[in-house]
Amino acid sequence: MTPLSGKHIVLGLSGGVACYKAAELVRLLGKAGCTVQVVMTEAAEHFITATTLQALSGRAVYTSQWDAREPNAMAHINLSRDAHAIVIAPCSADFIARLAQGRCDELLSLLCVARPLQRVPLLLAPAMNREMWLHPATQRNLAQVVADGAVSLGVGCGSQACGETGDGRMLEPAEIVEELQAFFSPRLLAGEQVLITAGPTFEAIDPVRGITNRSSGKMGFALARAAREAGAQVTLVAGPVALATPRGVQRLDVESAQDMLGAVEQCVPHASVFIATAAVADWRPAAVAAHKIKKDGTGQLPQLGFIENPDILATVAASRRAQEGALYCVGFAAESENLLEHARAKRQRKGVPLLVGNIGPATFGQDDNALLLVDEAGVQELPRASKHALARQLVAELARRLGAARAGLPREDMP
Known part of the structure; x- marks a missing residue:
């Protein structure tokens, strides 16, 4: 048993090369006892296939708010109601801006806005170029999203796909799972x-x-x-x-x-x-x-x-x-x-x-x-x-x- 045992996680992927890490994240979440429902933006589909994520999660991936599989045509409602949390990883600068503005023009941002605020937390794992991460607009948008109730898991630092080095890398899948374990754990030692x-x-x-x-x-x-x-x-x-x-x-x-x-x-x-x-x-x-103690050939121990x-x-x-x-x-x-x-x-x-x-x-x-x-x-x-x-x-x-x-x-x- 882990703090994630029995939890149902909606994992959202926005556009970014860090989408490749989502495959390992789905695997680790399953290993920790979660069920995972993947939702992808159109941009995310350029970096990883829905087929891969379906195979790893065991669930059909959602990519459109007009998905005909939902009898009531309300995927944004249905997907958010059963979730213990919505995790956006990777969360691009553009998607952070969408959340800050409350835009609902595609499924993933729509279900984030439609989620029950008091019951379904929203956790973000940002991923972007270091200059995009440091840009005042990104920091302003992220601060607004956090003020609106979301949780930012922070970013890693290191080499980036663009060839630059600095803050903005998405956390590694194991680090995101650690953060989720901590998020769902009882605060038994709070203040210690x-x-x-x-x-x-x-x-x-x-x-x-x-x-x-x-x-x-x-x-x-x-x-x-x-x-x-x-x-x-x-x-x-x-x-x-x-x-x-x-x-x-x-x-x-x-x-x-x-x-x-x-x-x-x-x-x-x-x-x-x-x-x-x-x-x-x-x-x-x-x-x-x-200096190193050398053998002297006499057989005598130092x-x-x-x-x-x-x-x-x-x-x-x-x-x-x-x-x-x-x-x-x-x-x-x-x-x-x-x-x-x-x-x-x-x-x-x-x-x-x-x-x-x-x-x-x-x-x-x-x-x-x-x-x-x-x-x-x-x-x-x-x-x-x-x-x-x-x-x-x-x-x-x-x-x-x-x-x-x-x-x-x-x-x-x-x-």
């Missing part, structure tokens, strides 16, 4: 400032070698995305991982445990929730060699001394804001055995209200996981599922615990 650490740390031995672990960062990144979907302002402090930053999340990249602690300490004064998902190295080399890294979670949990209840701390434990025993001990040792345990070797690098939630009242299992699904479950649990903690209730009395 969530700080999350994710991934491994890398402790240098010399300029080319170091000590790290197998953490992929996927669980922490999934939590960042789920917290943002739930309405939180999210800052993600990430160790060295090859993962895309979730939409709307501020990301700080670090390498070592000391780097991560420094970044966390800068962000803690503004955070209301701290989730320590990162697999931080417990030790680091006492000294880093200035002498490496180690010192203990700072305990980031314990440091934050002992801070004044955490002790006064202004900062709710959640720890993670990646174990290889005796998960419950070690998770309980770690929660007590770190002094945090909630500890989330998992079996590291069974989840590192994987797209799924199983979690054990340990607090002072007991244990709760979240069975194996995708990390995105578990992240949403954990965010819901966190929201309940936050509400109870701020109301001074024990867990068994939580709503």
